[in-house]
Amino acid sequence: MPRMSAALICVLLVGCSASAPEAGAPVLYEGARLISGGEVVEDAAFLVEKGEFQAVGKRGSVDAPAGAVRVDLKGKTVIPALVDAHAHLGWTLLKENRTDTNTYSKENLTDHLKRYAYYGIAAVRNLGIDPGEAAYELRANPVPGAALLLTAGRGMAMPGAGPGQIYWRPVAYGVSNEAEARAAVRELAAKKVDIVKMWVDDRMGTVQKLTPELRRIIIDEAHKNNLKAVAHIFYREDAKDLLRAGIDGFAHGVRDVDIDDEFMALIKARPAVWVIPNLPDRGTRPEDLELAAGSLPPAQIARLRDNPTKPNMDLYNVQARNLAKLSAAGVKIGYGTDAGVAVGWTAHQELADMVNVGMTPAQVLLAATKTAAEIAGLSKLGGVAVGKSASFVVLDANPLEDISNTRKISQVYLQGEAVDRAALSAGFVKP
Numbered sequence: 116m117p118r119m120s121a122a123l124i125c126v127l128l129v130g131c132s133a134s135a136p137e138a139g140a141p142v143l144y145e146g147a148r149l150i151s152g153g154e155v156v157e158d159a160a161f162l163v164e165k166g167e168f169q170a171v172g173k174r175g176s177v178d179a180p181a182g183a184v185r186v187d188l189k190g191k192t193v194i195p196a197l198v199d200a201h202a203h204l205g206w207t208l209l210k211e212n213r214t215d216t217n218t219y220s221k222e223n224l225t226d227h228l229k230r231y232a233y234y235g236i237a238a239v240r241n242l243g244i245d246p247g248e249a250a251y252e253l254r255a256n257p258v259p260g261a262a263l264l265l266t267a268g269r270g271m272a273m274p275g276a277g278p279g280q281i282y283w284r285p286v287a288y289g290v291s292n293e294a295e296a297r298a299a300v301r302e303l304a305a306k307k308v309d310i311v312k313m314w315v316d317d318r319m320g321t322v323q324k325l326t327p328e329l330r331r332i333i334i335d336e337a338h339k340n341n342l343k344a345v346a347h348i349f350y351r352e353d354a355k356d357l358l359r360a361g362i363d364g365f366a367h368g369v370r371d372v373d374i375d376d377e378f379m380a381l382i383k384a385r386p387a388v389w390v391i392p393n394l395p396d397r398g399t400r401p402e403d404l405e406l407a408a409g410s411l412p413p414a415q416i417a418r419l420r421d422n423p424t425k426p427n428m429d430l431y432n433v434q435a436r437n438l439a440k441l442s443a444a445g446v447k448i449g450y451g452t453d454a455g456v457a458v459g460w461t462a463h464q465e466l467a468d469m470v471n472v473g474m475t476p477a478q479v480l481l482a483a484t485k486t487a488a489e490i491a492g493l494s495k496l497g498g499v500a501v502g503k504s505a506s507f508v509v510l511d512a513n514p515l516e517d518i519s520n521t522r523k524i525s526q527v528y529l530q531g532e533a534v535d536r537a538a539l540s541a542g543f544v545k546p
């Protein structure tokens with residue numbers, strides 16, 4: 116499917132510079148299939164004004180106020196813009212394909228947030244490796260036409276034992292006793308972080324795992340400060356311990372072994388607990404390269420094609436089985452990419468991976484919109500409904516029939532404004 120030209124989009128949609136309605140004029144979008152909140156409305160209509168949905172229903176049931184612009188979306192499918200509840204944006208210099216100790220910057224974060232907007236993602240929550248003030252500044256002053264940013268600030272682990280990459284480790288708090296752990300959480304609370312992140316992992320026996328006692332202290336102090344706590348996990352027995360300790364959510368599924376009855380009993384006893392699966396890489400396919408080509412210079416696409424990653428399918432398969440089991444049991448499944456090195460396009464790869472596990476496209480879309488927004492605390496996002504932010508994606512094909520249709524993006528709107536995807540892409544792919 117060739118990418119639509121800007122001129123063709125102008126024919127199909129109002130909102131291009133030549134025919135743009137006056138800023139703030141109400142716009143009635145009519146005729147699309149609307150998938151939102153687990154429901155499908157054929158031949159839908161919705162009215163957008165002041166960056167929000169003012170009315171949503173079947174075509175004919177929504178009145179257009181005087182002066183409203185009508186946009187015909189017949190043949191299109193509309194979904195709420197996605198929310199990525201687990202990422203690490205701001206580090207990789209994508210133009211140079213390089214990440215190290217000093218590549219994180221506000222400019223780089225902004226670039227990544229624009230890439231997210233390009234791929235239909237309205238908001239992202241960075242989990243634990245945001246040094247300095249940049250993430251807080253961007254959260255307070257979002258860039259128009261870019262995704263919103265939430266942040267956990269600096270996450271917590273034993274000293275030198277946090278995130279996977281060596282160059283990220285100094286960013287995390289290293290805590291080794293109760294006083295340090297409580298002080299770190301209070302410092303985060305003073306910065307009004309969106310969540311408290313901890314790493315509970317020994318990295319295949321190479322670092323010291325956060326002790327059960329410290330896990331409890333961090334969770335306790337977070338809750339005392341009205342913050343939720345999320346854990347990076349690897350081992351099933353740690354996940355069980357964290358469930359007993361009152362954890363609010365998991366930034367990964369269990370990755371060492373299949374989950375058992377005891378795990379299921381523990382998680383079902385706490386229905387508010389959510390799991391962000393972010394499944395591991397199962398290989399970059401030709402359709403992924405086609406998608407990535409919208410945001411990477413051709414030389415990088417060639418490099419990705421010529422040096423395919425060697426996925427660890429054992430690691431994928433155990434997580435696939437565990438996710439299928441959690442989903443079937445009705446556990447709250449969220450959505451996140453764990454993006455750090457590859458940014459933006461992997462959001463659609465993750466959707467496809469979740470369907471590959473056995474979740475239905477409808478379940479996966481719900482996880483990536485409504486549930487992800489809910490677990491990130493973004494009440495204005497995740498749905499096409501009255502009072503919510505008019506952040507939505509117009510697709511050329513129905514993702515319920517084939518989840519890869521989320522990649523056939525006709526247009527992205529954030530807070531009611533069309534994202535200029537053609538201009539963004541031109542800037543991204545320039546070597």
Ligand SMILES: [Zn+2]
Nearest residue numbers: 201242366453
């Ligand atoms: Zn992560």
